Amino acid sequence: MNPDDDQLVKRSRSGDLDAFDELVRKYQSKVYTVAYRFMGNHADAGDLSQDAFIRAYQALSSFRGDSSFATWLYRIAANVCRDEIRKQSRYKKVSLDELLVQPGGNNSLAAADLTPEESLERVELKDVVQRHLNALSAEHRLILVMRDIQGMSYDEIATSLDCTLGTVKSRLNRARQTLKKKILEHRELIEDELRLPGKEG
């Protein structure tokens, strides 16, 4: 465990909110990014990342230090996001794929959750990627965010998701393949944004 984190966790356990504040400052961007990439909007990202920190604080006594505090925290964040996705899925019967903005057009459903700032940015490639991330299943989204945004190892992901290493490999491959298929529907946009040479076929 990170020595600094170790001390901060110990102090936080005894109710030292200043110590926990330091942990928050240290990891808030990563946690918020995880939440945002997972959920695709700032409102949920703010709520869920705060919820993740609160749950972490309340559960500090159960943190044994077997993993790093960061891994433990990310796991909590992932669980919080996954719980929310599942909850939302009970109320949104429409497939998330149907909420995606269509190539070359607007989609009111997809835009509904965006802030004005987000709406202005929606033609940007990063936003397209984000929306396609949101179109993935919860499991695929989670594993992609963990691996390709947070850079967690397969082992850490397996630990966080309570699954085997083999499952991580196969699930991550499927997630990336699915995302690739969706994003390549925007090849023109990608090429414009990345100024890549056009590809034939």
Place this chain on the structure above:
Amino acid sequence: MRCHEINELFSAYFDGLLDPSVQNTVSLHLEECAACRTEFEDLAMVVGLVRNLPMVEPPVQFGKGLRSQLESLKPSPGAVKRLFPGRWPAVLALAASFFVVFGIAGAWPDLAPRLGINKEAGMQSQVADRTSSGTVVMMDKSTPEARDSSENSEKTLSVNDEAAPAVKNKEVAQKNNNSAKQSLGAPLAPRQSQNTEIAAAPPRIVDSGGMGVTARGAVPGGHLLMAAPADPAERAFLNIKADDIGAAMRQISDVARINGGSVEVPRELGVSELTVTIPDSQFDNVMAEIAKVGKVTINNNTEPEIKMSAKAEPTVTGVYGKNDAETGITSLQAPEEDSDRQLEDKNVSKDTTAPTGEDGVSVIRVKFE
């Protein structure tokens, strides 16, 4: 190895996590197969897009908002647990026993002396001298009306009043005027800041004096010991005729709160009574204000001379509960001294009387007609 099998390995290949031999096999295949090479390049590009997504910074107020939420929480379960490591069952059992003993004794007054429990136990301090000092101020002398003494069996507000000299924290004394607000028996009493006030309040043991028994004093704001009814320092029994009883009750409630007191309303439906508890120093003011509410008569069936400055005699070496508003758990907090003995001894000996405080409380019972 066929193309679709190679495709299955793209992700792990990209991450360099295949066995070296398999990694080499895939590399060779990609050199030979343009279709798979394109597929892999596309996959790598998409992964690169995801990985290059920028970090998303939380709002500036994120930490502050989170901090305020955390502060509104009670101490983490672990922190609370460490107060009594491994002893929660015993603590809860002890708390439950307090509830049972005081609750039953309170509901059954005759039982209290047998159990060695002072009826005044609860939140209030004992009023030691009910006949000394002063006579009642007659606010309105019109048609005094006798009341059956049985009516005086009504429940009254228990109060927490005096700071004992043994308590070093001056804040405690300063909180005396607000002490009644801590009473859960006062439905209008604000509950915010309850914990801090409770933490500063003196633990106490009440000496019943004439009864020859002493009970562990209870706790301002503590749920468990709230079950004990009080025999208050009643100073005035008033009957008020008001056209709008509801409005009159609200006015009196406001008066009590403004003067640092509180009001208890009986839970029974249809009972138009109030028990007003206010600091002694505000007694005259409150009586004057109550007189404005309606036609006030003094209930003569009470003590002919009602003292004006009842003094409570709390002591400080007791145990008091600290109610956790968030969890509903009432924990017991040991006083600075002699905590073990106090925790283990439910029937507190009477060698714990303490000097008199400086400002007592007055209880005014009001019946509406």
